[in-house]
Every structure is written in structure tokens, then in C-alpha cells.
Amino acid sequence: MRPALGAAALAPSVIRAMGAGAPPGCVSLGLGEPSWALPDAAARAIAESARPGERLPYGPNAGTPELRAALSAYLGTPEEGCMLAAGSQAALFALFQAWAGEGDEVLVPDPGFVAYPTLAAMAGATARPYSLADDGSLDPERFAAALGSSSRVRVAVVNHPANPTGAGAGAEELAAVAASCEGRGVLLVSDEVYRELYLGRRPAGVLDGGTRSGVVALGSMSKAFAAPGLRVGWAYGDPEALAPARLVHNAMTSCLARPSQAAALALLGAAAETVEESRRQLALRWAAFESAMRLAFPDEPPPAPPAGGFYHWLRLAGRAGEDTLASCLRLRDERGVIVVPGSAFGSRGEGYARLSWAGHPGDVAEGVKRLAAYD
Numbered sequence: 001m002r003p004a005l006g007a008a009a010l011a012p013s014v015i016r017a018m019g020a021g022a023p024p025g026c027v028s029l030g031l032g033e034p035s036w037a038l039p040d041a042a043a044r045a046i047a048e049s050a051r052p053g054e055r056l057p058y059g060p061n062a063g064t065p066e067l068r069a070a071l072s073a074y075l076g077t078p079e080e081g082c083m084l085a086a087g088s089q090a091a092l093f094a095l096f097q098a099w100a101g102e103g104d105e106v107l108v109p110d111p112g113f114v115a116y117p118t119l120a121a122m123a124g125a126t127a128r129p130y131s132l133a134d135d136g137s138l139d140p141e142r143f144a145a146a147l148g149s150s151s152r153v154r155v156a157v158v159n160h161p162a163n164p165t166g167a168g169a170g171a172e173e174l175a176a177v178a179a180s181c182e183g184r185g186v187l188l189v190s191d192e193v194y195r196e197l198y199l200g201r202r203p204a205g206v207l208d209g210g211t212r213s214g215v216v217a218l219g220s221m222s223k224a225f226a227a228p229g230l231r232v233g234w235a236y237g238d239p240e241a242l243a244p245a246r247l248v249h250n251a252m253t254s255c256l257a258r259p260s261q262a263a264a265l266a267l268l269g270a271a272a273e274t275v276e277e278s279r280r281q282l283a284l285r286w287a288a289f290e291s292a293m294r295l296a297f298p299d300e301p302p303p304a305p306p307a308g309g310f311y312h313w314l315r316l317a318g319r320a321g322e323d324t325l326a327s328c329l330r331l332r333d334e335r336g337v338i339v340v341p342g343s344a345f346g347s348r349g350e351g352y353a354r355l356s357w358a359g360h361p362g363d364v365a366e367g368v369k370r371l372a373a374y375d
């Protein structure tokens with residue numbers, strides 16, 4: 001027996017592998033998830049959604065009517081322009097399956113979120129990387145050049161605030177890439193899962209000016225709503241782009257877990273307070289990270305705050321001849337701090353590591369201290 005092509009393209013996630021193989025006592029600056037508590041309203045909704053002696057039935061494919069209505073109100077988008085999914089990752093899977101296939105290409109940022117090339121390969125398509133500006137922000141000209149270099153691109157992804165760099169994109173840059181996709185009949189997916197987690201100004205979103213043909217944006221309960229374990233996310237935008245993806249998602253999951261939907265409904269009902277509290281928690285962690293970095297690297301410029309999210313893109317000193325993965329493994333095994341090798345995010349991540357400062361502030365400070373002693 002041998003696995004089919006899509007599955008053969010899969011490898012265990014480097015992010016998970018860095019943690020799984022870690023010696024005891026390591027501090028993690030690896031995984032990108034909030035370390036603050038699930039809001040009480042969500043915990044209560046989960047408990048109330050599954051009671052002893054009561055049924056826990058399936059539900060409608062597209063989500064419970066209450067959750068669909070709440071999401072539509074939260075996004076200010078009609079229900080046919082909203083698609084609930086088992087995490088924004090499942091929305092990505094469904095969109096790629098629906099719009100890219102054998103022989104097609106998916107334009108992905110380099111460096112970029114590790115799932116994009118993987119999900120493209122699972123659809124039978126190939127990832128075509130485009131480069132970002134030197135500071136990681138979106139450069140519409142480089143994007144358009146990559147788009148124009150192939151007639152096979154069917155889907156393009158932008159992700160700002162970005163994983164792994166934290167860099168942003170302005171409204172004008174987003175509008176420019178949307179326009180270049182529209183002219184070529186390419187679906188533009190703007191992954192905005194970090195958008196509500198910002199320290200300063202709210203980052204722009206591709207749909208701020210209203211729905212655009214061939215454009216969808218992604219959001220999630222996993223970051224600003226502090227609920228990654230719910231596995232609830234969404235895509236919204238052009239209803240025509242979402243329709244076939246919704247069918248893929250139905251075929252894959254039937255429907256979302258009811259307790260998760262109940263919790264998501266509670267979180268959307270308290271969205272303003274929940275997201276504000278997440279931003280307060282983010283600011284605490286940034287303060288811990290920034291002061292630890294100043295102490296640990298007194299001769300370097302202090303780290304710049306991200307446009308959103310909780311990542312820092314660190315240039316590795318490394319040893320002569322050592323590759324990025326080896327440097328990060330040595331950091332983990334000798335210094336006791338887990339980071340993600342930048343090479344996992346694409347060829348332009350060579351020589352970098354992604355640090356997540358989403359952990360408890362004490363752990364974040366300790367992790368940075370361990371980095372300082374590294375050569």
C-alpha cells in the first residue's frame with residue numbers, strides 16, 4: 001500500500017515537532033496560542049450545551065441559526081457571505097479544495113504560515129511563493145510580479161498582520177492586490193486571524209470598503225477570542241466564492257461541534273469585552289517581551305511592536321556553517337528554549353527564528369533570557 005499523493009505530501013508540523021522532542025524544563029516561545037483564560041461565558045455555554053440525560057444532536061451543516069445570525073451581525077455581512085468552519089484552517093482547506101486543483105497554483109507569502117503550501121498540495125495544486133517587503137509587509141508590486149509570472153494561479157493568499165513576522169499591510173496595499181487578482185479571475189484569500197489582536201492602531205482589512213467580487217477574508221475564535229480549542233473560525237466575503245467551499249466543508253465535517261458553537265455564540269455576544277481583554281493581555285505580554293529583549297540584547301535596537309499578533313522574527317546569530325534548524329535545535333537542547341526555525345515558513349525564513357510571546361509573561365521573560373546566552 002502507499003498513501004495517495006495529497007497525503008504523501010504531508011509531514012509532521014515542525015512547530016509541533018520542536019515541542020514534542022523537547023527535553024524537560026524547556027520554556028516555549030514556540031506555539032502561537034493565547035495563554036490567557038477562556039472567558040467564563042464560553043466555559044458556561046459549553047457546560048450548558050451538554051447536560052446529563054439530554055441529547056447532543058447533529059445540527060445544520062452551516063451552523064446553528066443562532067450562531068450564523070450572530071456571526072453575520074458581528075461581521076456586518078449577510079449570512080450568505082459568511083461561512084463557519086472548524087477553525088480558519090478548515091476554511092482554508094475548503095477554499096483551496098474548491099478553487100485549486102491538479103495543475104493549478106496557489107500564491108503564498110514567503111515567509112508565510114506553514115499550512116498554506118501544505119493545504120495547496122492536498123488540493124493537488126502547487127504553492128508559488130511571492131516575496132514580501134524586507135520588513136515583512138505587503139508589497140503589491142512583488143505580489144503582482146509573482147501573479148503575472150504564471151497563468152496557473154487560481155488562488156492567492158495574503159496574511160497581515162503576518163505569521164511569522166507580525167508585519168502589517170495598509171488599506172491601499174490590500175486594495176492593490178485585490179485589484180490585481182480581480183483582473184485575472186483569481187480568488188484572493190486575506191487571512192486576517194490576527195487582526196483584532198493589536199497593540200496600537202487596528203490593522204486594515206481587505207473588506208473594510210465592503211464586499212468585493214472574488215475576495216474572502218478569514219477570522220477565528222483562536223486568537224483574539226482566546227479560544228483555540230473550540231476550533232471555530234470563518235471565512236466571509238463574496239458569496240459565490242464561498243458556495244463551493246461550504247459544500248467541501250459540509251462533506252468534511254457534517255457540522256461543527258455543538259458545544260463549540262454554543263461557546264462561540266457566547267463569545268460573539270460579548271465580543272467587545274472579550275477582545276478588549278485579549279488586547280490587555282497582549283499588552284502585558286508585549287511589555288514582558290520588550291523589556292526582556294532590551295535586557296538580553298542591550299547593544300541591539302529594541303524590538304519593533306508588531307502590527308498585530310504575538311510573534312517576533314529574530315535574526316539568528318548561529319554558528320558558521322550551521323543551518324537554521326540546527327541552530328534552533330541547539331537552542332532548544334542546550335539552552336532550554338523552544339523557538340520555531342524560520343526555514344519552516346519558506347526559503348526566505350532561512351537564518352531566522354519565530355518567537356511567540358503569547359505565553360505567560362514570566363515564561364516569556366525567562367525564554368528571552370535563555371536566548372541571550374546563546375552564541
Ligand SMILES: Cc1ncc(COP(=O)(O)O)c(C=O)c1O
Pocket residue numbers: 032086087088089090113159162163191193219220221222228231232233
Ligand atoms: C496565519 C494563520 N492562519 C490561520 C491559522 C489557523 O487558525 P485556526 O484554525 O485556529 O483558526 C493560524 C494558526 O496559527 C495562523 O497563524
